[in-house]
Amino acid sequence: MEKLRKLTQMTEHxxxxxxxxxxxxxxxxxxxxxxIEQEWQRFNKNHLLRPNRTILKIAASFIGILLLSGIxxxxxxxTRQKESPTAEIVKPKVEADHKTLPASASHVQEPHTVVFENxxxxxxxxxxxxxxxxxxxYRRDFVRQLRLYxxxxxxxxxxEITNLLNNxxxxxxxxxxxxxxxx
Numbered sequence: 805m806e807k808l809r810k811l812t813q814m815t816e817h818x819x820x821x822x823x824x825x826x827x828x829x830x831x832x833x834x835x836x837x838x839x840i841e842q843e844w845q846r847f848n849k850n851h852l853l854r855p856n857r858t859i860l861k862i863a864a865s866f867i868g869i870l871l872l873s874g875i876x877x878x879x880x881x882x883t884r885q886k887e888s889p890t891a892e893i894v895k896p897k898v899e900a901d902h903k904t905l906p907a908s909a910s911h912v913q914e915p916h917t918v919v920f921e922n923x924x925x926x927x928x929x930x931x932x933x934x935x936x937x938x939x940x941x942y943r944r945d946f947v948r949q950l951r952l953y954x955x956x957x958x959x960x961x962x963x964e965i966t967n968l969l970n971n972x973x974x975x976x977x978x979x980x981x982x983x984x985x986x987x
Contacts, residue, residue: 808835812843918956925950925975929986936962938979943987947975 811829814821920928926948929940935958942948952972956965962979969977976987 808839808843811835812847815847916958918958920952920954920956922951922953924948925952925986928952928954928956928969929977929984932956932962932965933984936965937982938962939983941983941985943985947986950974 807829814826814829918931920931926940926942932938933940950972954969960968962984966977966979966984969975978985978987
């Protein structure tokens with residue numbers, strides 16, 4: 805049995821043994837087929853069924869690269885979304901008697917305050933255009949999709965409303981004759 809173990813060690817690391825040691829192992833008693841099968845099973849269990857550490861390192865590196873790439877893409881998309889001209893703009897709420905309209909609503913006559921929550925600028929301007937009988941003119945298309953919170957007091961004139969809407973950083977609104985210019 806000692807020769808069988810030595811033979812197994814020699815098989816695993818042949819560079820460590822001399823030709824004389826190889827000769828000694830093969831001389832003398834013979835090994836039965838059963839013993840050979842047992843040793844092969846032990847060898848397979850110890851070496852072939854154990855995962856290769858190099859492959860595990862490569863897989864871990866690949867997973868790490870994918871994870872970092874995903875984080876980088878998410879950061880880029882998050883940054884672009886914050887810089888996007890369609891980002892939502894929020895204006896502080898003014899206390900008044902008002903009725904809240906859904907973002908799709910365009911015009912209500914009573915009460916005298918109309919609240920647009922998360923509404924596109926185009927919806928707000930269209931409501932103003934109908935009420936004040938002016939024609940909207942958009943100079944840049946992206947401003948149509950700007951989303952705003954806006955409380956419209958219908959007692960204000962169109963000039964006052966134009967000045968109020970100009971407080972938003974991403975849009976410039978002016979009144980020329982019977983047209984409201986949105987840039």
